[in-house]
């Protein structure tokens with residue numbers, strides 16, 4: 104059996120979902136026997152070098168760069184999985200959707216902040232090197248089609264492991280009722 | 287012709303970072319910047335939430351060392367609920383939190399050293415990029431890979447036993463902790479089957495230090511000279527000057543060892559620290575107010591802690607500390623790459639601390655929380671793996687958060703990382719017409735020494751993917767090179 108090719112990315116996530124993937128511990132060594140990694144933070148592959156079987160997405164979309172990366176993943180992966188609450192529903196970063204406008208958030212951080220006493224010029228970062236912030240934080244399936252959703256914050260390591268093994272071996276995965284909740 | 291080089295994405299933390307380097311007509315570096323390009327708005331959207339949510343909410347900024355945020359927030363809330371500023375908890379409350387914290391220092395440092403830094407050391411800064419990652423290590427040195435995995439696992443299991451979950455736990459609550467350690471858990475950490483026991487962890491920590499010292503001997507130039515520069519250093523220390531990751535007073539020294547923050551009570555941090563905002567980065571630039579914006583910046587993290595502490599309160603790590611300090615004749619150590627050495631000594635110290643704590647009966651029984659008179663404001667500081675972490679909250683009479691301010695470790699290191707980038711760029715790119723992969727990696731190596739959490743990706747699993755663009759004065763792309771693309 105040829106190895107399945109896996110790509111991963113972290114959009115507006117905290118990297119906890121990737122950490123949970125690492126929490127499969129010793130099985131990491133089995134995993135690299137089962138799959139080959141393409142574009143992912145675990146290696147140096149910055150752009151897709153080939154068509155991938157599975158794309159693992161952590162985090163929702165909070166800026167233009169996230170949207171760009173997500174669309175690129177859809178184009179290059181047969182199957183996309185939203186891993187964790189941020190990818191599935193925006194997660195913690197999406198608290199800003201209902202709670203505050205992006206302007207208010209920026210003003211709080213750079214103008215009103217108690218430890219920014221000397222910002223006389225009232226600078227708010229806006230350099231052309233910085234990507235555009237979106238009005239809201241979007242879950243991934245509102246941007247592109249997502250094939251599977253793995254719940255949790257972070258999804259427990261066993262769940263990620265089972266999902267990968269199921270997809271790689273072509274078996275149906277077992278998603279017990281208890282894991283279909285926030286945490 | 288003048289050029290601009292863009293390295294992107296450097297990594298992510300709270301998102302992506304990128305580096306721009308400007309070269310003049312003679313290919314000399316005229317400007318370099320590390321930009322942090324993601325913004326969350328946490329300080330604003332947490333307003334209105336009940337205060338006790340802070341320890342579980344804020345940690346979701348960072349899944350690499352969530353325990354740091356979890357505990358810093360809990361420490362700030364301790365002050366709010368009248369449980370004191372760190373020493374007012376019950377013995378069980380404080381010791382369970384300490385065990386959680388030292389467990390996370392251990393796992394986070396291990397992850398950084400083995401998964402991120404070791405590939406550069408094993409395969410070389412300009413080694414084959416296809417191999418220069420954790421998979422390369424697994425394929426060429428399985429024993430080392432297994433050791434890395436099992437050490438991290440041990441730390442994560444400690445976190446699970448104290449916080450309830452490996453990632454984003456719930457153990458620390460305002461005024462204490464919500465669980466004891468069970469005897470079965472304690473016994474398995476102390477005497478678990480090989481290699482999952484604390485003695486093996488101490489052994490392996492010593493082994494990792496030997497590995498580094500051997501490497502250092504053969505690569506003195508790289509380790510001693512690369513991206514080195516004098517700086518101020520800041521960290522918490524215990525009142526008696528001992529290294530302490532969980533609680534203490536804030537101490538700062540300059541590059542000559544003069545005290546610039548004299549063991550202050552961090553509840554008053556605003557009297558001493560301010561942040562500058564620059565248009566080109568979402569990350570702010572902290573500095574000491576007494577010295578000013580220009581020269582008041584400082585380093586935090588393992589190297590800073592080695593410089594500010596007077597001793598390490600565990601015997602094996604103390605021995606290593608003495609060797610470390612003797613290397614610079616007791617003067618502050620300003621060698622950027624010595625962060626790795628310092629980090630390994632801290633791994634050993636964390637393992638020893640865990641062992642001491644595991645042998646303490648207070649973990650198994652005793653009161654979990656204390657109550658006091660409620661106030662409306664609190665500051666919580668601790669030494670996270672990457673350096674001093676500040677949390678500050680105010681609440682109203684309805685128990686809602688009205689103000690939240692965070693200065694995270696990596697933000698404290700903003701100017702130091704920019705300095706390191708500048709030095710690496712100058713050293714490797716000045717006068718060069720062709721930018722090679724090795725030169726780009728040199729810039730990463732400089733950033734990576736700080737284990738920045740803006741590079742979660744990187745620091746977690748391997749390497750930062752980089753893109754470099756050469757752009758002339760008129761913004762025309764002259765050359766574009768994708769690293770291993």
Ligand code: SF4
Pocket residue numbers: 115116117118119120161162186187188189190194195255256257258346349453
């Ligand atoms: S789902 Fe949770 S663990 Fe995963 S990225 Fe979001 S906050 Fe982090």
